[in-house]
Amino acid sequence: MSKFQALDLGLVVRGHGRHYIVEDADGKRFVCHPRGKKSEAVVGDQVRFADSGDEGVIEAVEPRRNLLFRQDEWKTKSFAANLDQLLVLVAVEPVFSESQLTRSLIAAESAGIRMAIALNKTDLPGTDSARERLAPYRAMGLQMFEVALKADPEGSRATLDPWLKDQRTFVLGPSGTGKSTLINLLVEDAKAQIGEISQALNSGRHTTTTTQWYWTDETRTTALIDSPGFQEFGLHQILAAELWRWMPDLREHATCRFANCSHIHEPDCGVRKAVDAGLISAGRYRIYGEILEELQRKTW
Ligand SMILES: Nc1nc2c(ncn2[C@@H]2O[C@H](COP(=O)(O)OP(=O)(O)OP(=O)(O)O)[C@@H](O)[C@H]2O)c(=O)[nH]1
Ligand SMILES: [Mg+2]
Ligand SMILES: [Zn+2]
Secondary structure, eight states: OOGGGGSEEEEEEEEETTEEEEEOTTSOEEEEEESSSOOOOOTTOEEEEEOOTTSEEEEEEOOOSOEEEEEOSSOEEEEEESOSEEEEEEETTTTOOHHHHHHHHHHHHHHTOEEEEEEEOTTSTTHHHHHHHHHHHHHTTOEEEEOOTTTSHHHHHHHHHHHHTTOEEEEEOSTTSSHHHHHHHHSTTOOOOOOOOBTTTTBOOOOOOSOEEEESSTTOOOEEEEOOOOSOOOBTTSOGGGGGGGOHHHHHHOOOSSTTOOSSSOSSOHHHHHHHTTSSOHHHHHHHHHHHHHHHHOOO
16 A cells, blocks of 8 residues: 555646645535655645645646647646536637647547537627637537627536536636636636736736636536646647648548558548548648647657
8 A cells, every 4th residue: 555545635726836726525615735856746636735734745646637738849848637528619709719729629639638619709700700710620520619708608607518518628728718708607605816808908907817617516527727828839749750640630531551651742642632522621631730830840
């Protein structure tokens, strides 16, 4: 028996620098800090901790079922661990970057996490063009929702509730799409901060600054994890040669002459044929090329 097994088992519900909030099996929350210099725990982690009066100590992080993260040249940024699913929230405004959307889906796919896209603010003009930009994602079989979290809270709740029920869902998306609005709608006492979108820049303010776990119900079976918006989304954890495998529309057509086809310049490439035939969207294929180039530039 490891010496840690005598310790309390807890769930990390929030992390901020070297301070964590850990929740025990009864729902009681403790401020903890990690033993040693490095803080390895992330939101969603199961940890062994000792509650020693004022501040607890995290002694060990239990093995993870999965980890959602991004990685650029210099650092790895973990979103959360042990997730059931990812909800990528985009909005009619601010206009979403298809590259960022694709990158978050690749991160989830490669981490083995189920995902869906929700388009928010469908009360605004511009909904049709946003819907059109999402057509390739619908076509590749992704679960899709349309909501207006502020304009039609009850309808939005009815749309999302069945998918969210009894699951641990990470809510990811650019700043200003309505992630905190969603949390506030579904979690009664969330008081998540909601920011007024900065109209002038057509980009949201970064209102949420830390990742935080919320239970929607007292029985603590359904969880939503709010996260700050992000700008960069590196995928350096992905092998260049395997990138296409994490893009379902490319994967479907990757019957090529060469087994190690990069789908860029080789003859008899099923992916390129599918792009020419309009079966893979030109936008998605262009983003594939851009990410591939980034990954091939990697020096390690
Ligand atoms: N028109 C419209 N605006 C909405 C809707 N839902 C949310 N908003 C607004 O969008 C703005 C941003 O909402 P937030 O929930 O703070 O966005 P966020 O994704 O949490 O943003 P960050 O924390 O910065 O990442 C707020 O002003 C909301 O009132 C909607 O259905 N329609
Ligand atoms: Mg927020
Ligand atoms: Zn190919």
